[in-house]
Amino acid sequence: MLIKTYGSAVFGVNALTITIEVSISSGNKYHIVGLPDNAVKESLKRIESAIQASGFKMPRQKIVVNLSPADIRKEGTSYDLPIAVGILAASGQLAGERVAEVLIAGELSLDGGIQPVKGALPIAIQAAEAGFKGFILPADNAREAAVVDNLQVYGLHHLKDLVAFFNGTTVFNPVFVDTKSEFLKNVSLHEHDFSDVKGQESIKRALEIAAAGGHNVILIGPPGAGKTMLAKRLPTILPPLSMQEALETTKVYSVSGKLSAAASLMTERPFRNPHHSISDVALVGGGANPQPGEISMAHNGVLFLDELPEFKRSVLEVMRQPLEDRKVTISRARLSVEYPASFMLIAAMNPCPCGFHNHPDKDCSCSPWVVQKYLSKISGPLMDRIDLHVEVTPVRFEELASSHPSEKSAAIRKRVISARLKQEIRFAAQTGLYYNAQMSPAQVRRLCKVNQNGLDMVSKAMEKLGLSARAFDRILKVSRTIADLAGTKNIELEHLAEAIHFRSLDRDNWAG
Numbered sequence: 001m002l003i004k005t006y007g008s009a010v011f012g013v014n015a016l017t018i019t020i021e022v023s024i025s026s027g028n029k030y031h032i033v034g035l036p037d038n039a040v041k042e043s044l045k046r047i048e049s050a051i052q053a054s055g056f057k058m059p060r061q062k063i064v065v066n067l068s069p070a071d072i073r074k075e076g077t078s079y080d081l082p083i084a085v086g087i088l089a090a091s092g093q094l095a096g097e098r099v100a101e102v103l104i105a106g107e108l109s110l111d112g113g114i115q116p117v118k119g120a121l122p123i124a125i126q127a128a129e130a131g132f133k134g135f136i137l138p139a140d141n142a143r144e145a146a147v148v149d150n151l152q153v154y155g156l157h158h159l160k161d162l163v164a165f166f167n168g169t170t171v172f173n174p175v176f177v178d179t180k181s182e183f184l185k186n187v188s189l190h191e192h193d194f195s196d197v198k199g200q201e202s203i204k205r206a207l208e209i210a211a212a213g214g215h216n217v218i219l220i221g222p223p224g225a226g227k228t229m230l231a232k233r234l235p236t237i238l239p240p241l242s243m244q245e246a247l248e249t250t251k252v253y254s255v256s257g258k259l260s261a262a263a264s265l266m267t268e269r270p271f272r273n274p275h276h277s278i279s280d281v282a283l284v285g286g287g288a289n290p291q292p293g294e295i296s297m298a299h300n301g302v303l304f305l306d307e308l309p310e311f312k313r314s315v316l317e318v319m320r321q322p323l324e325d326r327k328v329t330i331s332r333a334r335l336s337v338e339y340p341a342s343f344m345l346i347a348a349m350n351p352c353p354c355g356f357h358n359h360p361d362k363d364c365s366c367s368p369w370v371v372q373k374y375l376s377k378i379s380g381p382l383m384d385r386i387d388l389h390v391e392v393t394p395v396r397f398e399e400l401a402s403s404h405p406s407e408k409s410a411a412i413r414k415r416v417i418s419a420r421l422k423q424e425i426r427f428a429a430q431t432g433l434y435y436n437a438q439m440s441p442a443q444v445r446r447l448c449k450v451n452q453n454g455l456d457m458v459s460k461a462m463e464k465l466g467l468s469a470r471a472f473d474r475i476l477k478v479s480r481t482i483a484d485l486a487g488t489k490n491i492e493l494e495h496l497a498e499a500i501h502f503r504s505l506d507r508d509n510w511a512g
Contacts, residue, residue: 001091003096004019004020004086004099005086005089005099006018006100006102006104007079007081007103008105008126009074010122012255012337012339013122013292013340015125016072016126017126017127017130018067018072020066020083021064021086022064022065023066024087026061026062027062029063030063031063031064031065032044032067033064033066034068034069035067035071037074043077044065044083046109047083047084049111050080050084051088053112055160057091058087059091077115078118080106081104081105081106081107081114081162082104082105084108084162085099085162093163095167095168098166101132102132103123103126103127103136104137105135106156108159114138114158114162115138118255118256121144122254122255124146124147124148124151125251127148128148128151133152134174135152136156136165137153138157141155142175143263144263146177147179147247147250147264156172192236193408194233194406194407194408194412195405195409197226197229197406199396199399203392206502208412208485209482209485210387210388211238211239211412212416212419212485213423213436213481213484214435215481216385217344218347218349219348220348220392221350222356222359223355225392225393227392231304231346233409234271234346235269235302236409238344238413239413239416239417241300245300247265249269249299252299253266253297255291256292256297270297271301271304272294272304273304274294276311278311283295283319284318285339290330290332290335293328293339295322295341298341299341299342299343300343301344302346303344303346304346304348305345308347309350309378313377316382317379323385326340326343327341328341345385349378351371352364352371353370353374358391359394384470384471387477388478416485418485418487423435430443436481439477444477448480450476450491450496451490453493454493458475458476475499475500476491479491479496479499480495482499
């Protein structure tokens with residue numbers, strides 16, 4: 001007897017429906033075909049044990065399982081459950097009338113328990129688009145899949161539950177998630193606040209500009225000046241995730257298997273802070289079985305690289321293309337997958353090995369050559385892609401001891417949201433374009449027009465600082481953001497001057 005069930009394969013952050021054909025005929029061997037990997041080939045042993053432990057019988061006949069389309073490699077353990085359903089239906093132990101109406105995914109343990117799988121959200125989205133009436137998956141993944149509209153999601157714990165579902169002996173209610181309340185529940189909860197930081201008003205201003213336009217920032221200053229403290233508070237002034245951004249981010253965490261069972265949707269912008277010993281594959285993604293890296297985990301959020309010169313040169317260089325394209329493509333001989341990587345890069349570093357170059361009170365023990373060598377660990381092309389270069393100076397004791405309250409994140413966030421709303425209106429006709437930092441060179445020329453006086457100022461700055469054409473575009477983007485924060489339609493001279501001021505590391509005499 002031939003039975004068809006339906007599973008799914010995840011490629012990048014998208015899914016593809018897989019048809020699972022199970023045929024039972026005379027003979028005594030089990031076969032699984034359709035380009036399965038080792039985890040899929042081993043599934044029949046898990047399935048046999050799970051079926052027997054659940055009180056059912058594994059057919060002692062020839063079983064052929066075909067995973068179609070056969071030219072796509074099948075990886076992982078999510079096919080256990082649909083294959084088991086096919087075997088039980090083909091052997092008459094499970095009613096097969098409704099099997100074709102639902103998509104099934106899940107890993108089986110030897111005692112029949114249903115274990116969680118990766119990628120439940122993209123699979124659920126694909127199931128809804130393909131017209132399936134329901135989606136059966138492990139209970140631990142049910143809440144993340146239930147955010148998809150027009151799809152009944154059933155989270156089950158055991159193979160016995162699955163048989164009871166199809167045989168109609170037990171009624172299971174679909175999992176319901178109030179997406180709107182879930183989305184709003186934690187959208188403004190933050191552990192940190194900018195009011196915790198004493199002084200550093202100019203640095204806060206730079207981070208406000210960065211948040212308003214989605215710009216990349218590098219903070220450079222001596223140890224203990226507050227670089228890390230400031231960077232960790234950046235998410236508190238970013239606008240809340242939109243529903244579309246929340247779904248995009250949740251898909252990345254879903255395929256990585258890093259979404260908790262209690263969570264259904266990412267409601268806060270991610271803040272990723274990898275250690276400087278990270279490898280290039282861990283940062284951008286990849287591996288034998290490609291997985292998203294830290295830059296994709298930071299999608300729609302912040303990637304914070306502390307002690308930037310301590311990262312391996314190769315690790316930093318692989319970020320150059322994703323910073324421009326806002327996506328990363330992992331190519332292998334058999335497949336190519338694409339992960340989103342639209343993130344804000346916040347980097348922090350000391351100005352020299354001893355940390356006290358340009359310090360107002362302490363002497364630097366490094367020679368100019370040593371300082372230049374230390375700074376040269378960050379390549380010019382990478383530095384070009386960072387819009388704001390911010391020097392962080394130590395906070396004076398008077399500011400630390402002051403009882404005067406600092407501005408709270410909520411107040412800064414209102415200004416940032418107001419600037420972002422202007423950008424939403426400006427880019428309303430552009431798909432996938434949300435803020436100024438994402439503008440292409442053509443859009444910069446069209447939307448960041450400057451009068452002749454402004455062009456003369458930028459021309460002199462480029463000549464003096466030796467800026468590249470990319471740096472020119474960055475100055476115009478930052479100027480556009482400053483104008484949005486000021487509520488002005490046109491880019492004025494003071495906006496350009498402030499943007500040029502944030503190209504500190506381009507000065508020839510910066511390192512002495």
